[in-house]
Amino acid sequence: MKESSTVAALATLLYDFLPASGNNATAFPLAARKVGVGALWPEGYSKGPGITQLLTATLEQQRSRFCPLILEIVKQSMTWRSKREPLSRAELDELNRLLPGVGFKIPDLLDPEFLASLPGSPVAPAPQPTPATPAAADPAVLKDLRQRLQDLGGLSPQTRGFAFEIFLHDLFKVYGLSPRASFRPRTGEQIDGSFELGNDTYLLEAKWHSAPTPAADLHILNGKLNSRPTWSRALFISYGGFGPDGLEAFNRGKSSLICMDGYDLYETLSRELPLDRVIARKARHAVETGLIHVSVRELFP
Structure with a gap:
């Protein structure tokens, strides 16, 4: 997943910011303790895996303390490296480039006066590729x-x-959503697929039944979501629709799950609606109303 890749890149970048131990004033476990996530520093790990585990666990268990942790690491690094090779502008530019990959920007680290005070030249931004136009526009x-x-x-x-x-894999591919086919991430767990929409990764569950999907199937997919980072999302596509008991239960609770049925698919294709906009509008409507399934006809009258 994109977030995991970003965490790995952050861990590599931060490796030289601080020591892992042997210092009573500046070290990764001390920075973690300072912001209240000291218990998430894995004792007994080597430095690189320890940083990765600290960042991952903070994102998953204490997400609100992730930015304070990064800030404390930077502050301690400026002290620790002042008598070595000072923290550079290029390193902070790279840190600021990576942070949005886990959903954050830290204003203190983007302050122009602070960045100008660091040695070295700023890193020129990489040219952004022009997004490919999905082939779905072809009738x-x-x-x-x-x-x-x-x-x-x-x-x-x-x-x-x-x-x-x-069919769904080909549909998401046509709309440029980078689909992944069915996979087994863990023993005994089956995922029908995944896709990307903007900066979000969605798990996909697909059912072709003539009868509406019952609440039990929605609970199974929601359980898979609950075992993953809090920013995870899922799309359940049931050709036969959904039973009212399941929708009623999830409309009252907290979930990052949205639903589509066979009629939604047919409406999207027959009216040539952009699938990415359909899913994004369903997600927004779910956030605003708490309803995880609203028809495409209602969203696009």
């Missing part, structure tokens, strides 16, 4: 996908579920 592609969706109903139950997953 012929949409027509083919719509026909494939209709043809799925004629398949046997044994093959229909797998074919539905392949």
Whole structure:
């Protein structure tokens, strides 16, 4: 996942900021203790894995203290490295570049006067690639996908579920959402797929049943979400829709889950609606109203 990659890059960058031990004034465990996450420093780890574990655990368990932790590391580093190789402008520029990858910007570290006081030259920003235009704008592609969706109903139950997953993978690919096929991240756990929308990664659950999906299936997917970082999201696509008991239960609770049904898919394709906007609007509506499933027809009248 993108966040895990960013944490690994942050750990590599911060490695030379402080020692891991042997210093009573400046060290990673002391910085962690100073901001209230000292228990998350893993004793017995070597320095590199220790930093990675500290950052990961803080994001997952004490997210509000992540920025204070980074600030304290920088402050202590300026002291510790003042008699060595001082902390450089390039290192802070790289730190500021990486932090949005875990959802943060720290104003104190972006202050122009502070950055100008650091030795070295600023790092020139990397040119941003022009986003590729999704092929979904081609009406012929949409027509083919719509026909494939209709043809799925004629398949046997044994093959229909797998074919539905392949269809969804191709659908997300057409709309430029970087889909991943079905995978098993842990023993005994099956994920039907994942995709990216903006800076968010979504797990995907797909069911092709003529009957509405019951509450139990929603609880299973929500359980997978609860075992992951707090910023995780999921999209449940049930061709036959959802039972009112399940929607009622989740509409009253906290969840990062949103839902689509077969009619939503057909509306998206037949009206040539951008799938990324459909999902984003469903997510926004869920945040604003607490309703995890509102039809595409209602969202795009």
